[in-house]
Amino acid sequence: MSSGNTLSENAEEYMEVLYKLSLKERPVKTTKISTMLNVSPASVTQMIKKLQKEGYVDYSPYKGVTLTEEGYKIASKITRKHRLLERFLHDVLKIKKDKVHDQACEMEHVLSDDAERALCQLLENPDECPDDEELIPVCDFQFETCEECRKRRQEEVKEVGKRDKNLVSITDMKKNEKGKVSFIRGDYKVIRRLMDMGITMGAHIAVLEVAPFKGPIQLLVRGSNLALGRDIAKNVFVEIIREDTVPSKGALSYG
Known part of the structure; x- marks a missing residue:
């Protein structure tokens, strides 16, 4: 998958929702996940238990769900790609705001890390997505500034390396x-x-x-x-x- 893991597209959607909700409250209530994804509570519990088994979340019934360090890394990566794609669709392709979310959902799962970096440079390092002005998460490449990334434009992601800490x-x-x-x-x-x-x-x-x-x-x-x-x-x-x-x-x- 694009985020460097073996998650299904459906699981990635859960991770993206968890990232968004966990910025406001931790742990995240499963009822809120159910509402955002418009799926049954039983389906949410089933997926959360699967994500817990794979080490991406900590789950406690009646308390809620918390992303692990590894889970946060993956969830923020998926969210970043989605919101960059929203900016591209809106700013470059001139697609209306109410259309960009669904289109970005279809594209985020296949966007490579190299394409993610190139897209960010093309868009001149945007900080918010267009539809609801939510913050675009930081990249996980080993840079301290966008200026450093630009100076090393020709290097591929594998040459640049990845950051080992979540920011x-x-x-x-x-x-x-x-x-x-x-x-x-x-x-x-x-x-x-x-x-x-x-x-x-x-x-x-x-x-x-x-x-x-x-x-x-x-x-x-x-x-x-x-x-x-x-x-x-x-x-x-x-x-x-x-x-x-x-x-x-x-x-x-x-x-």
Whole structure:
């Protein structure tokens, strides 16, 4: 399959829905999966148990479903390809917004990783899909910026290599979560703007407050409080730092 696994197209659709729902709540209720996919609760349970057996989700009856690290990697990859295809269909082929979702669903399963990268470059690294303006997940290639990807345009994905850590956008982080900046999407102007604010590759950040109604996100960066607008925060991707993976003393230096 296009995402480098042996999942059926039907299973990939489940993974994509899980990715979308898990950004808002974890664990995800199976009833919500049933509603989104318009399938019976029994069918959802059957598929979730299959995905759990393959190591892509953790499932507990009456509690819900959570993507594993491997599951998140695959689900975000599928979602990325889908949303890039939506942009291509809308921006390049001029297909109406209400038509792009179904068409992208048919195409995402056969889009290779090399084609995904080329499509992203063609579209100049878009950050949102057109139909509902949802964030396009970051790629899993071993780059720190889009500029680096462009400079190595001629190299195939197998030469570039894959990132071994899952990354999330700052806009998808929760209050009190901490992370390390690992990828910045955009051109040199975006990178320069972030550098001026102290947000550089490898910098440690902590989310202090998430304003409602798409307001700014309050961060702790290098010992200083910073209000970052969502227009730029959505293009900064971090590796989440779990409390059980850092020393209790001096866990985050911010410096």
